[in-house]
Amino acid sequence: MHNALESRLPEHAESTIELAIQHANAGGLPFAALIINSQGEVIGEGVNQVAQQLDCTAHAEVQAIRNASRNTRRVALHGATLIASGEPCALCFMAIHMAGIKNVICLSNRHDAADHGFDYRWTYRHINTSLLNALNIVMLGVDRKLWPFQVARQQSLTSKKPAAPKARRSG
Ligand SMILES: [Zn+2]
Numbered sequence: 001m002h003n004a005l006e007s008r009l010p011e012h013a014e015s016t017i018e019l020a021i022q023h024a025n026a027g028g029l030p031f032a033a034l035i036i037n038s039q040g041e042v043i044g045e046g047v048n049q050v051a052q053q054l055d056c057t058a059h060a061e062v063q064a065i066r067n068a069s070r071n072t073r074r075v076a077l078h079g080a081t082l083i084a085s086g087e088p089c090a091l092c093f094m095a096i097h098m099a100g101i102k103n104v105i106c107l108s109n110r111h112d113a114a115d116h117g118f119d120y121r122w123t124y125r126h127i128n129t130s131l132l133n134a135l136n137i138v139m140l141g142v143d144r145k146l147w148p149f150q151v152a153r154q155q156s157l158t159s160k161k162p163a164a165p166k167a168r169r170s171g
Helices: 003-023 060-072 092-096 108-113 122-124 128-133 147-160 165-170
Strands: 033-038 042-047 081-084 103-106 136-139
Touching: 003 033, 003 042, 003 081, 003 136, 003 147, 033 060, 042 060, 060 081, 092 122, 108 122, 108 147, 128 147
Parallel strands: 081 103, 103 136
Antiparallel strands: 033 042, 033 081
8 A cells, every 4th residue: 555545544534434424414324435546635435325316326435436437537446445434335346346446445344334224244145255355455443433323323213203293293
């Protein structure tokens, strides 16, 4: 990994978690991703927009790849690093590989997500180790790694509560 990127990694990891928290706060699914070039600069970002776009492939990592490609006007993102607030699912690992990205940094893992109601572990049954071996996957510990999930759970609880009395009154 390049030094320029390495020195800015903690800052970018925090930004990724922050983006996921903000998105969860706004009612979105608690996943975000950033794409960083070898100079340590952000070239793309994305949040999970499956519900908003009615697109089952609009995961944060895929959205970040789309954003980085638009920003750089390149389909191939060789030399870039993707930081994901949650471990990428099988679809995203494949998309990352197709984009030519080798370095993947995960801030929480598949089991953290599953523990909070986001269980996509089944997707890994559809990939084999050759895909995962093609990538350099690093788990990076950050203090607030579970916050996006916790905010999302809180959001889903509070958004349901006010709706119930209203429905009773109108009925
Ligand atoms: Zn995914």
